[in-house]
Amino acid sequence: MTYCLAVKVNKGIVFASDSRTNAGVDNVATYSKMSRFVFADNRVLVLLTSGSLATSQAVVNGIKKDLADPEAQFDISKGTDLHEVARYIGALSQQEQTRHSEAMTRSKSSNESSFILGGQIKGQASEIFLIYPQGNFITASAETPYLQIGEHKYGKPILDRLITQSTSLEDAARCAIVSVDSTIRSNLSVGPPIELAILTENAISEPYHSVLGQNSMLYKSVQKQWNEGLKRAFKRLPRFEWEQ
Amino acid sequence: MTYCLAVKVNKGIVFASDSRTNAGVDNVATYSKMSRFVFADNRVLVLLTSGSLATSQAVVNGIKKDLADPEAQFDISKGTDLHEVARYIGALSQQEQTRHSEAMTRSKSSNESSFILGGQIKGQASEIFLIYPQGNFITASAETPYLQIGEHKYGKPILDRLITQSTSLEDAARCAIVSVDSTIRSNLSVGPPIELAILTENAISEPYHSVLGQNSMLYKSVQKQWNEGLKRAFKRLPRFEWEQ
Numbered sequence: 119m120t121y122c123l124a125v126k127v128n129k130g131i132v133f134a135s136d137s138r139t140n141a142g143v144d145n146v147a148t149y150s151k152m153s154r155f156v157f158a159d160n161r162v163l164v165l166l167t168s169g170s171l172a173t174s175q176a177v178v179n180g181i182k183k184d185l186a187d188p189e190a191q192f193d194i195s196k197g198t199d200l201h202e203v204a205r206y207i208g209a210l211s212q213q214e215q216t217r218h219s220e221a222m223t224r225s226k227s228s229n230e231s232s233f234i235l236g237g238q239i240k241g242q243a244s245e246i247f248l249i250y251p252q253g254n255f256i257t258a259s260a261e262t263p264y265l266q267i268g269e270h271k272y273g274k275p276i277l278d279r280l281i282t283q284s285t286s287l288e289d290a291a292r293c294a295i296v297s298v299d300s301t302i303r304s305n306l307s308v309g310p311p312i313e314l315a316i317l318t319e320n321a322i323s324e325p326y327h328s329v330l331g332q333n334s335m336l337y338k339s340v341q342k343q344w345n346e347g348l349k350r351a352f353k354r355l356p357r358f359e360w361e362q
Numbered sequence: 363m364t365y366c367l368a369v370k371v372n373k374g375i376v377f378a379s380d381s382r383t384n385a386g387v388d389n390v391a392t393y394s395k396m397s398r399f400v401f402a403d404n405r406v407l408v409l410l411t412s413g414s415l416a417t418s419q420a421v422v423n424g425i426k427k428d429l430a431d432p433e434a435q436f437d438i439s440k441g442t443d444l445h446e447v448a449r450y451i452g453a454l455s456q457q458e459q460t461r462h463s464e465a466m467t468r469s470k471s472s473n474e475s476s477f478i479l480g481g482q483i484k485g486q487a488s489e490i491f492l493i494y495p496q497g498n499f500i501t502a503s504a505e506t507p508y509l510q511i512g513e514h515k516y517g518k519p520i521l522d523r524l525i526t527q528s529t530s531l532e533d534a535a536r537c538a539i540v541s542v543d544s545t546i547r548s549n550l551s552v553g554p555p556i557e558l559a560i561l562t563e564n565a566i567s568e569p570y571h572s573v574l575g576q577n578s579m580l581y582k583s584v585q586k587q588w589n590e591g592l593k594r595a596f597k598r599l600p601r602f603e604w605e606q
Contacts, residue, residue, distance in 0.1 A: 271515035275544035279592055292599045300519035339600040347598055348523055351591020355536045356583040 119307035120268035121298055122151055122166035124236045124246040125290040126258050128283050130319040131236045131244050133164045134294035136268075136302060138309030139171050152313045153178050155185075156324050157195045161239040163203065164315050164325065168267035169231035169251065176214040177207060177231065200245045204235050208253030215251065232267040240322045272304045273297030287316055295330065295340050312337065363551035364512035365542055366395055366410035368480045368490040369534040370502050372527050374563040375480045375488050377408045378538035380512075380546060382553030383415050396557045397422050399429075400568050401439045405483040407447065408559050408569065412511035413475035413495065420458040421451060421475065444489045448479050452497030459495065476511040484566045516548045517541030531560055539574065539584050556581065 122135040135151040149171065155163040165181075167174035184190035197203045215222075215229050222229050230251035238244035248265040249255040258265050263283050266274065273296075280293050291314060301308045311334070316326040330337035366379040379395040393415065399407040409425075411418035428434035441447045459466075459473050466473050474495035482488035492509040493499040502509050507527050510518065517540075524537050535558060545552045555578070560570040574581035 269515075271513075271548070272519050274548045275516050275519075276592075278548050279544075279589060280596060288602055288605055289596070291602070292596065296596075296599075300523075304515070304518045304522050336600060336602075343599050344595060345523060347591075347595020348520075351588060351595055352524060352533070352536065352540075354591055355540075355587050356580060358532055358535070358580075361532055 119305065120151055120168040121266070121270065121273060121301045121305075121308045122168055122234055122268055123264055123266045123270075123273070123277070123294055123297060124164075124166065124234045124258075125264040125277070125281055125285075125294055126236070126244065126246045126283075127263060127281075127285050127287060127290050128319070129287045130321075131164070131238075131246060131317040132287060132290040132294050133166060133234070133236060133315040133317070133325075134291075134298050135166050135313045136298055136308045137311050137313060138307060140307055141171075143306075146309075148309070148311075150313060152315060153181075154315060154325060154327065155181075155194060155237075159240065159322060160195070161237060162317060162322055162325060163194055163235065163237035164317065165207070166234040166267065167231060168233070170229040172218075173211060173214050173229045173231040174233075177210045177233070180210045180214070181207070198239075199242060200235070200237060200239060200247065203237075204247040204249055204255045205253075207233055207235055208249045208255055211249065211251065212253040234265050234267055236317065238317065238319070238322060244317065244319055269301055269305050269308050272301040276300060287318065291316055292340065295337070296344055299337075299341060299344070310337070363549070364395055364412040365510070365514065365517060365545045365549075365552045366412055366478055366512055367508055367510045367514075367517070367521070367538055367541060368408075368410065368478045368502075369508040369521070369525055369529075369538055370480070370488065370490045370527075371507060371525075371529050371531060371534050372563070373531045374565075375408070375482075375490060375561045376531060376534040376538050377410060377478070377480060377559040377561070377569075378535075378542050379410050379557045380542055380552045381555050381557060382551060384551055385415075387550075390553075392553070392555075394557060396559060397425075398559060398569060398571065399425075399438060399481075403484065403566060404439070405481060406561060406566055406569060407438060407444075407479065407481035408561065409451070410478040410511065411475060412477070414473040417455060417458050417473045417475040418477075421454045421477070424454045424458070425451070442483075443486060444479070444481060444483060444491065447481075448491040448493055448499045449497075451477055451479055452493045452499055455493065455495065456497040478509050478511055480561070482561065482563070482566060488561065488563055513545055513549050513552050516545040520544060531562065535560055536584065539581070540588055543581075543585060543588070554581070
């Protein structure tokens, strides 16, 4: 499995992803699930992937091929809004899945993938989309300003408790790290490093990007502080009547 | 869905369950998922249920019928250890599921149920078991001293971070409340009141029992303190280099 999320706050977007892939417990590897695309002074895009690694890689490869092909019908540097880019990625994913659908049915396995696309086109507001394996997609809402793919349940409570649209980019990034770290601790199929990207609203430029390995000072410090903070919070919980 | 858990620490066992049942989003109700059985000076048992409400209720009913029937082959007051009681409950569950299996197959629906059984027989150590829909069962381990049924993912990180065998009963109970509350906040199919039972090791007597409704002082106070504590913990997380 995988765990990726994007948080859309007023000041921009935070993206985070784990790096573990597995085809059974005896076939575990480390892959980046985050792709960044910057078209200077026009648009910046980040894509997170979850599900079949073959489909995810084929989609990212398809995006790059179309970008390099001057005769391609569409590529992600085109499209007047991010909806068009999301629709294109959904179509690439469907096309790749359909190519192998008979073989997948025969082997009773799945090559479905889900994607989170986020970014900003100059002059428009930044947006995030969750693209389903079927190619259709949704965006986030003001009340629930985040999207998740993969093993989303472990890391959801902390987002529900802390994230609003007015959260700062840095706080959203810290919360995303805690959300992924909680998932890593509770589910073997999600693993480090944690990849982090921060896209500042209206800065149509290379996003901040960081890969937090297990020995990263920031990651170790977040883990330590969060554990200690939780223990302090826990100690302050109310006592039962017989404890007083 | 449902969320129930049992935490087995050195000092005894904590049980917690939510109270929401649903057959589709337009058929939501409140039911207790916790049954307590005390056989004075001999044994005390707590049973938590998840899955098909029909199967769960039939199993609890079967337990009570056998207890009332002097000619029953077995009942939960018998059995030389808790394994025998767990095996009996697994068999009742299988028997009930099999009775409706043809109809279930026709309607493509499931009547599976899972159970957590915990308790203590005088002179033996207390134990907890997770009884699968198939009737077989597992116990907890020293390293993972808790068992969960139903929507278990949302509430798992807090258990993984805080619970060890040497945790006090009261801390385990507070942690269980936070674990259920986090699940309630993040998943509509899990709802209050939270039912709580605490069984003190070697006290073969009525366990402490409490039903924490949304207006319960303890529940409200745990929610408030935990939210504030998390926010404090969050504020102490390390800054990015550009924030310093």
